[in-house]
Amino acid sequence: MLTARDCLDFSDLDEAVIQVICEHEHLSPMLAIEKGAFLMEQAWGAAAIDHMIVDQYEVTHDMALYKLHMKFAREHHCDDTDREAKG
Secondary structure, three states: OOOHHHHHHHHOOOHHHHHHHHHHHOOOHHHHHHHHHHHHOOOOHHHHHHHHHHHHHHHHOOHHHHHHHHHHHHHOOOOOHHHOOOO
């Protein structure tokens, strides 16, 4: 039987990104993992996830989200500077 950890490992996303997807999309953790994995298979998926991170930062002004955005954008080559969170 697959566990949530197995699915998270398969998605190549970390728990913080999955938490953002949960909150942004109002999904359970398992559905957020599934959505995140699906998005990462799309050419535009990393940018979509990065937009979710920025949206959550703009609501909360949590510096951890700003740092997550910078890390995620760097690792996944998201170049959308007009949407970059202002930290």
